Amino acid sequence: MEGYQSAEFKKSMKIRLNYNNMMTRFVGEKGISEEEITAIKDQIEAAKKAMVKKRAEGGMDWRDLPYNQNEVVRDIIDYANSVKDQFDAFVVLGIGGSALGPIAVQQAINHPLYNELPREKRGGWPKFYVADNVDPERLSCLFDVIDPAKTLFNVISKSGGTSETMSQFMIIKEMLEEKLGKEETAKHIVCTTDGVKGNLRPICAKEGYKSFVIPAGVGGRFSEMTPVGLLPAAMTGIDIKAFLAGAAYMDELSQNDNERENIAYMYAILSYIAMKQGKNIHVMMPYADSLKYISDWFAQLWAESLGKKFHLDGTVAHAGQTPVKAVGVTDQHSQVQLYAEGPYDKMVVFLGVDKYRRSITIPKIYSEIPSLGFLGGVTQNALIQTEQVATEYNLLKSGKPNMEITLPEVNEFTLGELLYMFEVATGFAGELLQVNAFDQPGVEAGKNATYAMFGRPGYEAVKEELDNRPQPEKAYII
Ligand code: PA5
Secondary structure, rough: OOOOOOHHHHHHHEEEEEEHHHHHHOOOOOOOHHHHHHHHHHHHHHHHHHHHHHHHOOOOOHHHOOOOOHHHHHHHHHHHHHHHHHHOOOEEEEOOHHHHHHHHHHHHHOOHHHHHOOHHOOOOOOOOEEEOOOOHHHHHHHHHHHHHHHHHEEEEEEOOOHHHHHHHHHHHHHHHHHHHHHHHHHEEEEEEEEEEEEEEOHHHHHHOOOEEEEEOOHHHHOOOOHHHHHHHHOOEEEEEEEEHHHHHHHHHHHOEEEEEHOHHHHHHHHHHHHHHOOEEEEEEEEEHHHHHHHHHHHHHHHHHHHHOOOOOOOOOOOOOOEEEEEOOOOOOOOOOOHHOOOOOOOOEEEEOOOOOOOOOOOOOOOOOOHHHOOOOOEEEHHHHHHHHHHHHHHHHHOOOEEEEEEEOOOOOOHHHHHHHHHHHHHHEEEEOOOOOOOOOOHHHHHHHHHHOOOOOOOOOOHHHHHHHOOOOOOOHHO
């Protein structure tokens, strides 16, 4: 990308939040009033202070990622350029925070049918796949379309202990070694993991695998701007410097102490009040296919960060808001019926785009059929944008609070802004809810139960607990 350092460019690419339709003045009694915002003034002030303090004390290392990775970025770009021509495919082995970001960014920036393009139209970069499940069908089917001898596998795991990722790694390592021998295999595996802890780090050292470091203080779902996301992005030709520059710009904007000028803070404040009102569902509806996987990435961020049993002071919270993914316009023909007429238990966030990267005009045919003729000469761009406005109006008329985030266009810079904004909003919402947005005991519990059931040493107590769980009754199995 060119020119993203200039102040003019930044201003022209600033993402916007329009929350008129969240406010009672517009959406009616189920919305949010100015009084409700004023009523939590002290909480907002305390949250602002906590954000600054936590950052200063090193409790939010992900906030510095746009600035402190010059060397890492150089290493990633050099590595990507050096291996680019050697491989036909690049496969990420990872799950959760080690997969959702790479998927979202690749889908947003690159051609929607990237893998189907001829290599030269991919800028010479390899095809891109993510194996983020242990479904045996999916993994073995991947081998029907890739040649492992021409594939680079990126094992991404912060802990280096996640069964799903490590089992994939073990399968692939053995397969590669049988086919290519040990020495050659080492050139086909690159790891992204903690700098010190976990199984993967010593494995890399022993096997001679190239590796990148996930900084210790950055948790999985906040790691897209570390090598977790940067290496897969660079391996498909994405400009990671522009991506980080967008994040840095949003960091600057989200340090604004006036919440009315701070998108991330307002996003959190409105969501928090909606939660207090019992709106426990947070729908994200991008009006762009390129942004549809952002909803999946956001779902993990919002759910895993805010879905907590306890407050910071140890009292019971059972906090959180369930993220739901919808796609505009596709889901206008399914979920929107519920959003318009169903219960007042949700808020809807639209993701819109000012300028799509392509334009298609509908031909002026069938002008004699009024119900089709009106489309003649209209661009699909205008159609999708108009349908977004129409859906927002539909919800507004039904008294259903909704807001929109608009990207001037989808590119590396605006995507960096968007993801960083969501991360700050999540941290801020955690402060308002008074929960720890940066741990995930519920996820760890599931991992531990799996380890215990497979008899992993160190998990005997969990195994015993599991073995003594109530057994299913036949009467309830039909
Ligand atoms: O956000 C998180 O911490 C989790 O979703 C992790 O990213 C996920 O469980 C994968 O963990 P790891 O990267 O350690 O393999």
